[in-house]
Amino acid sequence: MKLAAVLATLAPLAVCLAGVAMAAPPEQCEVPQSLIGADAALSHVLRSFKTAHRVSISVIGSGSSGLSGPDGTRSAYPARLEDVLKQSLAGADIKVTAHVQSKETTAAMVLALDKILADDKPVLVIWQAGTVDALDGVEPDEFRDSLDAGVDKIQAAGADVILMNMQYSPRTESMFNVSAYADVMRAVAEQHGALLFDRLAVMHYWNDAGAFDLYAATKKYDMARRVHNCIGWALASQIISAARLDATRIQTTE
Amino acid sequence: MAAVLPASTERDLRLDLFRGVALWLIFLDHIPQNIVNWFTIRNYGFSDATEIFIFISGYTAAFVYGRAMRERGIIIASARVLRRAWQIYVAHIFLFTIFMAEIAYVAATFDNPLYAEEMNILNFLKQPDVTIFQALLLKFKPVNMDVLPLYIVLLLFFPPMLWLLLRQPALALAGSALVYVLAWNFDLNLPAYPNGVWFFNPFAWQLLFVFGAWCALGGAKRLSGVLRSPVVLGIAIAYLLFAFAITLTWYVEPLARFVPGWLSAWMYPIDKTNLDVLRFAHFLALAAVTVRFVPRDWPALRSPYLLPAIRCGQHSLEIFCLGVFLAFAGQFIISEWSGGPLIQIIISLVGILIMVATANLISWYKHMEGRGPTTRAKPPDADLAGGDA
Numbered sequence: 087m088k089l090a091a092v093l094a095t096l097a098p099l100a101v102c103l104a105g106v107a108m109a110a111p112p113e114q115c116e117v118p119q120s121l122i123g124a125d126a127a128l129s130h131v132l133r134s135f136k137t138a139h140r141v142s143i144s145v146i147g148s149g150s151s152g153l154s155g156p157d158g159t160r161s162a163y164p165a166r167l168e169d170v171l172k173q174s175l176a177g178a179d180i181k182v183t184a185h186v187q188s189k190e191t192t193a194a195m196v197l198a199l200d201k202i203l204a205d206d207k208p209v210l211v212i213w214q215a216g217t218v219d220a221l222d223g224v225e226p227d228e229f230r231d232s233l234d235a236g237v238d239k240i241q242a243a244g245a246d247v248i249l250m251n252m253q254y255s256p257r258t259e260s261m262f263n264v265s266a267y268a269d270v271m272r273a274v275a276e277q278h279g280a281l282l283f284d285r286l287a288v289m290h291y292w293n294d295a296g297a298f299d300l301y302a303a304t305k306k307y308d309m310a311r312r313v314h315n316c317i318g319w320a321l322a323s324q325i326i327s328a329a330r331l332d333a334t335r336i337q338t339t340e
Numbered sequence: 341m342a343a344v345l346p347a348s349t350e351r352d353l354r355l356d357l358f359r360g361v362a363l364w365l366i367f368l369d370h371i372p373q374n375i376v377n378w379f380t381i382r383n384y385g386f387s388d389a390t391e392i393f394i395f396i397s398g399y400t401a402a403f404v405y406g407r408a409m410r411e412r413g414i415i416i417a418s419a420r421v422l423r424r425a426w427q428i429y430v431a432h433i434f435l436f437t438i439f440m441a442e443i444a445y446v447a448a449t450f451d452n453p454l455y456a457e458e459m460n461i462l463n464f465l466k467q468p469d470v471t472i473f474q475a476l477l478l479k480f481k482p483v484n485m486d487v488l489p490l491y492i493v494l495l496l497f498f499p500p501m502l503w504l505l506l507r508q509p510a511l512a513l514a515g516s517a518l519v520y521v522l523a524w525n526f527d528l529n530l531p532a533y534p535n536g537v538w539f540f541n542p543f544a545w546q547l548l549f550v551f552g553a554w555c556a557l558g559g560a561k562r563l564s565g566v567l568r569s570p571v572v573l574g575i576a577i578a579y580l581l582f583a584f585a586i587t588l589t590w591y592v593e594p595l596a597r598f599v600p601g602w603l604s605a606w607m608y609p610i611d612k613t614n615l616d617v618l619r620f621a622h623f624l625a626l627a628a629v630t631v632r633f634v635p636r637d638w639p640a641l642r643s644p645y646l647l648p649a650i651r652c653g654q655h656s657l658e659i660f661c662l663g664v665f666l667a668f669a670g671q672f673i674i675s676e677w678s679g680g681p682l683i684q685i686i687i688s689l690v691g692i693l694i695m696v697a698t699a700n701l702i703s704w705y706k707h708m709e710g711r712g713p714t715t716r717a718k719p720p721d722a723d724l725a726g727g728d729a
């Protein structure tokens with residue numbers, strides 16, 4: 087216990103000495119560590135990084151994993167995640183492939199999984215789900231079955247899983263209920279030893295902390311881009327700490 | 341078989357009190373961004389105000405219509421139950437109209453590329469014919485508008501159930517439990533629009549309603565021996581503490597690791613739609629402890645401090661609808677002016693004050709028309725003796 091505490095205090099220092107694993111995110115993106123838990127290990131990511139110095143990630147999601155407008159794809163969180171990982175893990179071969187299909191339910195995503203896994207051969211799948219199911223009123227039980235089946239598939243293919251839940255959307259909160267779906271995602275992640283990226287809680291925190299005014303009405307893209315940028319940062323930091331990539335880095339450079 | 345008389349013909353003010361409190365809690369819970377929500381019971385255990393509301397509604401419905409059925413026959417009593425169902429239907433459609441106005445406003449004024457996907461929820465505005473028709477069929481139900489349709493269905497099936505309860509209460513309760521089990525085994529539920537099923541599955545939730553009715557028609561008296569046992573009290577308190585500990589892990593993430601894997605695998609999900617048995621048990625435990633410490637003749641029930649809640653409980657349909665509306669309005673204010681904690685507290689308090697004031701106003705109206713709870717000349721009125729909502 088005590089040793090762990092000492093190591094935890096020394097770790098940032100060691101990271102600095104080793105050439106900084108993670109650049110500092112924009113101030114706006116700051117999130118308490120407790121919201122982006124690293125309670126499940128990303129062992130496939132770690133192994134691939136250690137042995138081949140490469141990390142290949144597939145992002146599967148619906149509309150909220152992308153952005154429309156000029157430079158939409160480059161500003162959306164999958165591309166931002168790739169950039170941040172490249173910066174933080176300089177020299178490693180990082181590839182993030184996004185499979186974004188708006189209005190796609192989780193059941194439909196499961197059908198597309200085989201091809202994605204075969205094509206990308208990812209070591210990590212970030213699976214954003216729930217919004218479309220909540221909008222369409224898919225039964226939470228069915229939603230759960232789809233997620234179960236999908237996570238099983240991904241894990242059997244030898245990849246780690248991060249489930250990402252819905253956006254925090256205060257304006258539509260009274261119109262459709264996402265909490266039942268968020269609960270399912272938390273339970274499924276826990277049961278399969280997968281990670282949850284709690285986008286709902288993270289964006290909620292940003293809104294409450296004043297980093298973003300998510301109530302604001304605007305036709306412009308800048309806020310949406312900044313939010314996606316921050317999601318990319320938060321995801322990168324979750325991946326780095328859950329896969330212990332920073333620790334590996336220290337070992338390899340020593 | 342002789343009809344079982346209710347335990348007492350006197351109005352049990354505890355029912356009004358707890359239903360009134362449940363109405364306040366439902367109002368608070370329906371404002372998503374509200375720090376006052378931390379005080380509502382759903383954060384401290386598995387069940388929430390919905391269980392209290394449905395149980396008490398079953399209890400009072402049996403109390404009022406059971407007497408009507410004994411005194412005036414099955415036709416008159418059934419007619420009164422169905423009239424009540426109709427009133428609730430009209431109230432539901434009224435709330436739906438308000439909801440549509442809010443949605444239409446948001447659709448017209450809110451735009452943000454970040455939420456392109458979420459805004460698809462407004463698509464139904466493009467097909468008002470289908471939407472409104474589905475709402476009239478009780479298939480399209482916006483968020484937070486699920487309780488009244490449940491109630492309507494429960495009342496529609498109540499006359500035969502009440503008839504059976506008056507003759508063979510044990511059989512009626514067993515039948516209700518059987519329907520509950522069948523609903524779980526065969527995934528029975530009513531269809532919703534555009535997809536899915538009812539948020540409150542009537543085949544599951546009827547158990548609580550019928551159980552309430554059974555208690556009102558003598559079941560509570562039969563249970564009183566059991567409820568007095570210290571063993572039962574001990575089990576109830578232990579279960580409430582267990583539920584509290586589990587709920588704590590939902591909010592304090594690091595604690596979740598102390599819940600063993602087999603327990604969460606067995607326990608989750610705790611399904612609200614189908615009235616999970618853990619929720620039902622939690623309500624029973626809560627009720628057992630409450631009945632033990634709040635006796636029927638508790639002097640505080642006559643105190644002016646509890647009167648506001650009691651009044652709200654006595655006019656539960658009106659106050660429920662008002663609560664849903666006030667929750668819409670409160671949320672609207674919070675989103676238009678980005679309300680901080682202070683605004684949320686003010687909105688919560690003002691909302692409850694409006695509910696209390698309205699309940700008093702309704703009491704005054706009924707008193708003026710000579711239908712007050714103090715007038716004993718007439719048979720108890722469904723609207724007043726708590727047969728409502």
